[in-house]
Amino acid sequence: xxxxxxxxxxxxxxxxxxxxxxxxxxxxxxxxxxxxxxxxxxxxxxxxxxxxxxxxxxxxxxxxxxxxxxxxxxxxxxxxxxxxxxxxxxxxxxxxxxxxxxxxxxxxxxxxxxxxxxxxxxxxxxxxxxxxxxxxxxxxxxxxxxxxxxxxxxxxxxxxxxxxxxxxxxxxxxxxxxxxxxxxxxxxxxxxxxxxxxxxxxxxxxxxxxxxxxxxxxxx
Numbered sequence: 001x002x003x004x005x006x007x008x009x010x011x012x013x014x015x016x017x018x019x020x021x022x023x024x025x026x027x028x029x030x031x032x033x034x035x036x037x038x039x040x041x042x043x044x045x046x047x048x049x050x051x052x053x054x055x056x057x058x059x060x061x062x063x064x065x066x067x068x069x070x071x072x073x074x075x076x077x078x079x080x081x082x083x084x085x086x087x088x089x090x091x092x093x094x095x096x097x098x099x100x101x102x103x104x105x106x107x108x109x110x111x112x113x114x115x116x117x118x119x120x121x122x123x124x125x126x127x128x129x130x131x132x133x134x135x136x137x138x139x140x141x142x143x144x145x146x147x148x149x150x151x152x153x154x155x156x157x158x159x160x161x162x163x164x165x166x167x168x169x170x171x172x173x174x175x176x177x178x179x180x181x182x183x184x185x186x187x188x189x190x191x192x193x194x195x196x197x198x199x200x201x202x203x204x205x206x207x208x209x210x211x212x213x214x215x216x217x218x219x220x
Contacts, residue, residue, distance in 0.1 A: 001039065003183055005039040009036050010177050016029055057071070074198065074201050077201060079145075082200075085141065091135075094134050104119070104123050140206070143203075144200040144204070152193055155190060158189030159189075161182060165183075
């Protein structure tokens with residue numbers, strides 16, 4: 001959004017110049033001005049959202065309302081570890097470690113046939129639910145990894161294009177607006193890569209918590 005605001009301002013300046021030399025109308029200038037104001041408003045709104053989220057996160061983690069804790073980047077995942085996930089083995093671990101299933105196994109069956117059968121049915125159903133959930137989590141990780149790989153490819157291409165645009169601009173072969181557009185494309189690709197990594201990190205972390213016995217978004 002910062003680059004979008006910069007780009008819209010450059011377009012506005014170009015329209016102003018165009019009006020002075022007779023290649024742009026007053027309506028063109030006003031339209032460009034509206035784009036500048038819209039971009040600035042979006043940027044202010046995002047800044048406010050970021051500030052509110054930062055304050056909420058700080059309060060939830062024990063900081064005072066006026067504190068400004070540093071928020072670091074996500075830890076680096078081991079991509080080889082993700083590629084070698086073993087769903088069958090991890091599902092067995094998840095079933096063995098699941099806290100709700102442990103409680104069910106330890107629950108009293110009243111030492112009656114009916115009670116023991118009911119307990120066994122509950123444990124069996126719970127194990128099946130965990131297995132189904134692990135399958136869904138596994139697919140989420142694989143899909144997120146595929147999306148991340150695609151985002152990395154897009155980013156790598158954007159790096160090359162951005163470098164080319166940088167050299168062309170320095171040599172006077174590229175306009176300011178075209179140069180800002182190339183920067184915009186690069187930042188979008190970079191943001192796409194970061195977003196895809198965040199999705200992968202979340203899906204993989206959710207999977208690992210399930211293996212350790214905690215499934216946070218279901219009854220298991």
